Amino acid sequence: NAGVTQTPKFRVLKTGQSMTLLCAQDMNHEYMYWYRQDPGMGLRLIHYSVGEGTTAKGEVPDGYNVSRLKKQNFLLGLESAAPSQTSVYFCASSYTAGSNQPQHFGDGTRLSIL
Amino acid sequence: GQNIDQPTEMTATEGAIVQINCTYQTSGFNGLFWYQQHAGEAPTFLSYNVLDGLEEKGRFSSFLSRSKGYSYLLLKELQMKDSASYLCAVSGSRRSDKLIFGTGTRLQVFP
Numbered sequence: 001n002a003g004v005t006q007t008p009k010f011r012v013l014k015t016g017q018s019m020t021l022l023c024a025q026d027m028n029h030e031y032m033y034w035y036r037q038d039p040g041m042g043l044r045l046i047h048y049s050v051g052e053g054t055t056a057k058g059e060v061p062d063g064y065n066v067s068r069l070k071k072q073n074f075l076l077g078l079e080s081a082a083p084s085q086t087s088v089y090f091c092a093s094s095y096t097a098g099s100n101q102p103q104h105f106g107d108g109t110r111l112s113i114l
Numbered sequence: 115g116q117n118i119d120q121p122t123e124m125t126a127t128e129g130a131i132v133q134i135n136c137t138y139q140t141s142g143f144n145g146l147f148w149y150q151q152h153a154g155e156a157p158t159f160l161s162y163n164v165l166d167g168l169e170e171k172g173r174f175s176s177f178l179s180r181s182k183g184y185s186y187l188l189l190k191e192l193q194m195k196d197s198a199s200y201l202c203a204v205s206g207s208r209r210s211d212k213l214i215f216g217t218g219t220r221l222q223v224f225p
Contacts, residue, residue, distance in 0.1 A: 042216055042218055100164065106156060
């Protein structure tokens with residue numbers, strides 16, 4: 001009964017380094033999302049995908065790239081990490097069948113950029 | 115523009131009732147969600163409203179008025195484990211299911 005799994009759970013990077021965050025879901029959901037959560041700012045959408053092979057920009061996409069090569073996986077990449085990208089990152093997924101389907105969230109990745 | 119407002123913090127006593135308000139202004143509306151988030155954990159789904167009125171689920175109820183751009187989450191018989199943040203989120207578009215989140219209301223329940 002895994003649901004949405006994010007790896008890694010914690011990571012510390014140096015400015016300029018790159019890394020990829022992995023999100024995997026086993027619920028056969030079409031839609032997947034990447035959010036960041038910062039104190040006092042709530043959840044903000046970075047990128048999302050409405051199906052395998054598709055991606056779209058959210059509210060705060062700069063400095064991030066994503067890929068959805070397989071339906072169950074959604075990868076978030078940081079090309080050149082900056083201290084402003086220190087945050088908690090949440091992945092979520094949902095069905096396509098109308099907006100009464102809630103998003104299911106992973107446990108988050110806590111990322112610190114030094 | 116898109117704007118969702120919630121109080122930042124609230125406190126209540128165990129066994130009491132608390133109402134958490136949410137007002138929204140969005141370019142579209144296709145439903146409103148409430149999520150609960152305990153500190154250091156993932157948000158979990160509580161309720162969904164798309165029509166005006168009250169939806170009841172055990173100790174939790176959620177109300178929506180589309181004409182007023184207003185919702186509230188009502189928590190009854192408060193328990194210590196209800197101490198958490200409560201996030202209001204609006205779905206503005208049927209096409210993408212994108213949610214716009216408020217900043218959340220941190221509720222502390224005291225004995």
